[in-house]
Amino acid sequence: MQWEIVIGLEVHAQLSTQSKIFSGASTAFGAAPNAEACGVDLALPGVLPVLNRGAVDRAIKLGLAVGGKINSPSIFARKNYFYPDLPKGYQISQYELPVVEGGSVRIQVRQDGEEREKTIRLVRAHLEEDAGKSLHEDFHGMTGIDLNRAGTPLLEIVSEPDMRSSAEAVVYAKTLHSLVRWIGICDGNMQEGSFRCDANVSVRHQGADRLGTRCEIKNLNSFRFLEKAIDYEARRQIEILEDGGTIQQQTRLYDPDKDETRAMRSKEDAQDYRYFPDPDLLPLEISESWIAEVESGLPELPQQMRARFERDYGLSAYDASALTADRDISEYYEAVVEKLPSDPKLCANWVMGDISGYLNDEGKFFDNCPLSPTQLAQLLTRIKDGTISGKIAKEVSRQMWTKVRDQSATWKRRNSELEENLADQIIEAQGLKQISDSGALEKLVGEVIAANSKSVEEYKAGKEKAFNALVGQVMKAAKGKANPAQVNEILKRTLAE
């Protein structure tokens, strides 16, 4: 029997506002416990929430980016439950009329070895405040409460159950992760909890039209855990069903150490949150002009950019997708292409290949790449105009990297005179310029033919390999600086004489 896995994700993206969603306290990570909890966050008697406009701006941005509907009015509601790190005894969230309804995210999935696009529909995205943190260690039978995180703005983005494998779920999560960073609403830092996923997983027989009973796995804070948790959970459910059992609707927790999910609470003891509109906050009216204002600040979206790269630069879907994985790489790439518009593909290969590799080794990203697009473009121009070979270019780039690697400046923030002609300097200083003087090359070829009569005979006897050996010898004699195409041409001509 074929089983189909059905997955929907709820993603909590922490919005990148300076202050909290309903108070003026800072949202900066890592302060001493409770140092960033003001009276409103502590829920002192008499305090009241005031909505942070910046949080709404960011929610609207997401709504526009996914083509969702922006609700006006939108309503804040209280979700009532007791927990020590929930100071008011209720969380301000949204229930009916969230800021964003609908919309979709397109993802690239691999199926039968082929890349194709799939659309994941969104149910909604709503604003809410985060709770504080309970610290159970270090307090000898007591619990420590840190309310720094209490009131941090979150956007909960809820998908339809449109994913059919853990791999798809991961691609969707990564695409969304890249999107929220792209539009600048969330820093995406998963270690600090800025981007967390809850996965709703169910299984059913292939082709069945009703969904199976689902379990929700809470708080997955890495893509790897997301994948493993879904895989484990799907296996668990399939085993139960194949043994003739039934699935209990549950909330479960993933334990990465044991690689398993554990029941946290079942539907029977699910709480009644007694949602009702928060009387302290008026219905949120979002005017057309507010939406227009946010829209004007929205960058070109990755999807649009991907299409443009394919269309205007002639890149493959794979390359276009890799170069739009985040805004930093796309921005860097476009700056290189601007200097070398005649060969976007060459630029793409180098940005995705060598430069990515160098950055990776340093644990850096494109936003603080020390090698400037101009420097790279000059190097690539020297390949194009035949000054150096691709192979020498790799050597030159290595030397360029060594030169710029340790400087504190990045391509966006330079502190002194630019050495934009760094590639030329290295080529010049080390005499790496390709020998394109045909007289000099003919002389070298003549010498190699004279010294390798055996290979010459083999070649004349029809052995193609012998030709390559001769090319190698010429290149060696030229210390790698000979133009390979030219060497080929002269060698062929000379041997044919």
Place this chain on the structure above:
Amino acid sequence: MLNSSLKQLSALLAARKISSTELTGAFLERSRALNPAYNAFITINEEMSLAQARAADMMIASGRAQPLTGIPIAQKDIFCTKGWLTTCGSRMLSNFISPYDAGVVERFNIAGAVNIGKTNMDEFAMGSSNETSFYGPVKNPWDSTAVPGGSSGGSACAVAARMAPAATGTDTGGSIRQPAALCGISGLKPTYGLVSRYGMIAFASSLDQGGPMAKSAEDVALMLNVMVGFDVRDSTSLQREPEDYTRNLEKPLEGLRIGLPKEYFVKEINDDVARTVEAAIAEYRKLGAKTVEVSLPNTKLSVPVYYVLAPAEASSNLSRFDGVRYGYRAPEYADLNDMYRKSRAQGFGAEVKRRILIGTYVLSHGYYDAYYIQAQKLRRLMALDFAEAFKQCDIIMGPTSPTVAFNLGEKSSDPVQMYLSDAYTIAVNLAGLPAMSIPAGFGKNNRPVGLQIIGNYFAEAQILNVAHQYQLVTDWHMKMPDPL
């Protein structure tokens, strides 16, 4: 001096006939004498009051005095007051020294007023007799066997007994107007959104509104000038041009159309109250006003609607009192849930628990639509009733309370009887309208009767004008009990 108006006191201070320190001292002395018997104040802090008085004297000396500079004002213990015990009448906050000032308290501080003490109140403002206070009931200064009304009973008692020239109150379903009526003083509940709720401990957020309590309409107007103002920290606060609420006091009432809701003059109203209110209305006719019968057909539903909505909001508002961060925590408990249970069981009184239970129930899954949503719809209908009535009249009048002050203990075991004592005041809160109660005479056992004046949205200046003109031709507001 004890019976002087705010204007008179202000003139005495300005002319340096008396200092704020002396004035404050005089009222403190009266409180020392009367408060043990009447229990109007939960906290009196002579040192802090006198320090404020000295600062006020310096303001006056340097020519920076404003109308209320140097005048002692009693603050209902629902307003967070920095450095003062702020209990809200509850054991739950019996150890809570507020680290900050409510918006209203800030405005009085800026005006140079002196905080003369924190007044007693029904616990978390839930009550109509002041008997639910953890600090014991307040006595009515006209008759110490009677309740002062509630929840702002301490403020009403303090003003009526002349322990303070004026006081703040809050009104969720009548909590300013009903005690004002029962204690024979003037009190106004403003249009919802005019007075900041920041720092005013929430009972039912969509209904709560702070307002002044004083001897006369003129005093109330001066208090209102200080209390009203936009506060960015309260999202329901209204941003409007400031107005001077004394500006219309002297306008004649010739041609005023007074609406008398037929639902307010029914058999539930006691004869003594009915007679007194009718006499007051006759006085208005003499002043040139005309009366017209109007109808508020949904008024009869106001008590049940209120007792769905207010407890719903309260059940959530009071969740923060969990013993975790501040306030009362049970001395012994087994685990977290036990701590919540015991702290809340011991920290809250019976009436508060009753309303938390009702509120939790009406918000519960399966009941929300039947109760909460239904009540919200009726709330809207009640607002429409008033809108309709105001097409035929400028102002609405009726009794504030169906009875004069009842005896201590008389209704405390019958919550429904207690709730009905707010039958004429609640609809006003549900609609968000401004309304006032002024003394109109005396009923049974020589206990005061209040006349309620309801205006349209933002018609505070008109209400005060209507009240003041009556007080120019009557002296009920000048009558003073003899509590000594």
